[in-house]
Amino acid sequence: MPVHVSAAVAGRVGRRPEGLIDLLVEVGDRALDLAGRKPVDLLLVGAMAAGALGETENLVPQLADRLNLEGASGVRVDAASASGAAVFHTAVQELAAGRAVRALVLAGEKMTSQPVAEVTRVLARSLAPSEQAAGASMPALAALVAQRYTSRFGSDPAAFDAVTVQFRRSAQGNPNAQFPTPVSREEVASSRVIASPLRLLHCSAISDGAAAVVLERGTGPATVLGIGQGLDALALVDRTELTSFKASRTAAQRAYEDAHLTRKEVDFAELHDAFAPFALVDLEDMGFCGAGEAAAWFLDGSTGPDGRFPVNPSGGLLGRGHPVGASGLLQLVEVARQLRGESGSLALPRPPKIGLAQSIGGLGTHVFVTLLGAGSGEVAG
Amino acid sequence: MSEPNGLLVNGCTNCHSRYLPRPGRCPRCGSDRVSPLRIPARATVLAATELSVAPAGFATPHRLALLEASDGVRILAVARGPLPALGSVVNVMRDADVYLVVDEGTPVASPKPP
Numbered sequence A: 001m002p003v004h005v006s007a008a009v010a011g012r013v014g015r016r017p018e019g020l021i022d023l024l025v026e027v028g029d030r031a032l033d034l035a036g037r038k039p040v041d042l043l044l045v046g047a048m049a050a051g052a053l054g055e056t057e058n059l060v061p062q063l064a065d066r067l068n069l070e071g072a073s074g075v076r077v078d079a080a081s082a083s084g085a086a087v088f089h090t091a092v093q094e095l096a097a098g099r100a101v102r103a104l105v106l107a108g109e110k111m112t113s114q115p116v117a118e119v120t121r122v123l124a125r126s127l128a129p130s131e132q133a134a135g136a137s138m139p140a141l142a143a144l145v146a147q148r149y150t151s152r153f154g155s156d157p158a159a160f161d162a163v164t165v166q167f168r169r170s171a172q173g174n175p176n177a178q179f180p181t182p183v184s185r186e187e188v189a190s191s192r193v194i195a196s197p198l199r200l201l202h203c204s205a206i207s208d209g210a211a212a213v214v215l216e217r218g219t220g221p222a223t224v225l226g227i228g229q230g231l232d233a234l235a236l237v238d239r240t241e242l243t244s245f246k247a248s249r250t251a252a253q254r255a256y257e258d259a260h261l262t263r264k265e266v267d268f269a270e271l272h273d274a275f276a277p278f279a280l281v282d283l284e285d286m287g288f289c290g291a292g293e294a295a296a297w298f299l300d301g302s303t304g305p306d307g308r309f310p311v312n313p314s315g316g317l318l319g320r321g322h323p324v325g326a327s328g329l330l331q332l333v334e335v336a337r338q339l340r341g342e343s344g345s346l347a348l349p350r351p352p353k354i355g356l357a358q359s360i361g362g363l364g365t366h367v368f369v370t371l372l373g374a375g376s377g378e379v380a381g
Numbered sequence B: 001m002s003e004p005n006g007l008l009v010n011g012c013t014n015c016h017s018r019y020l021p022r023p024g025r026c027p028r029c030g031s032d033r034v035s036p037l038r039i040p041a042r043a044t045v046l047a048a049t050e051l052s053v054a055p056a057g058f059a060t061p062h063r064l065a066l067l068e069a070s071d072g073v074r075i076l077a078v079a080r081g082p083l084p085a086l087g088s089v090v091n092v093m094r095d096a097d098v099y100l101v102v103d104e105g106t107p108v109a110s111p112k113p114p
């Protein structure tokens, strides 16, 4: 049974005065309005650290209470920084299986009320116990991956700077972006070091934000064509590859198979650029270019909005901000809005028919890939 | 200073992979035929990073190195001295549940800036 996105709302990302529940209610209310206030029988919520960072729990009843959805069923879904994509996938599976008719899918994170070192520690809880014991953080392990990538492929490290420059330029047109101001390569390359070789402007920010979609049975311009997820060894030292995420490759392969599509039919993508080097790894893992080739794509503009394969026309995590549990759903909102012709100044010059979203949980340990497009998609789920 | 008797690792008698001790079955093949053995406590630096922001409870700058010892055993180790150079060979020791880069047998320099 096909499932499509009938309403898609992104909240403003940044330092917000509201708490997590208020952030979610705001986008949920707008999505229900856009969907014509038709009855919703499924309420699913994604968040990574609602308790530790957002200081709230029991999300579904709290939101049902505020959104007058006590008649629905629901659960909270967690897949670390991919929670927003995971909750979308869960809703698709429930609808495709015929267990619900219309779902309100919410995802959000409240991060800015805690000190940076505490946020870093909470996010690092996603890592392997041995990595936490060594004092590793997400940026630290991303830095190690970035170094391996540069050494293995001999790629120009300036490609990482080019990623940030491109996404910050795109974010200028995104009214919800935390960083709507452009930066130069020189500014990126001279920003302060966070985890060498990664600098501040290579790293996504600590952000508050939320997104909402209404999913319902049937087809439309943003029909779910395929979904797939993948897992990998928890610790970096147990991975067979250090310059590619196996979980991403597995998720992409499963999504393409589910959709009966190949990468060549995809017109654009929203990729998980929590760190600038990830954009390169992601582009390769999704199959859009070969191993080690992505640096050239970002350096020569191939991934810009008017390039041969647009990546993150919304500004990505680097431009939009990265409210961890919300980012996966924010990406899907952007893909759906491109397909639905609702992107305003972010609209791609060549109107796309099929878009891909990729969301990474943990340090490449749990990845969700979604394909949306016009048509009569049959989702195996 | 190093581990005089070598580093304790797990060896899988089914797939022959070797890895740092951890509870449970072999992470590669799922076999429970795993036995302890020792390898030389020297490793090559695959990557190394210096953190200016560390998780709460860790002083900064905090330095980490991704190492490869013999038989493909990979180790995430804390470097309390200078950041070891990529490709250099270092000694490793275990201190409670953390591995440490304990000295630098080959010249040490900061990695090239990006």
Ligand SMILES: [Zn+2]
Residues within 6 Å of the ligand: B012, B013, B014, B015, B016, B017, B026, B027, B028, B029, B030, B031
């Ligand atoms: Zn084995």
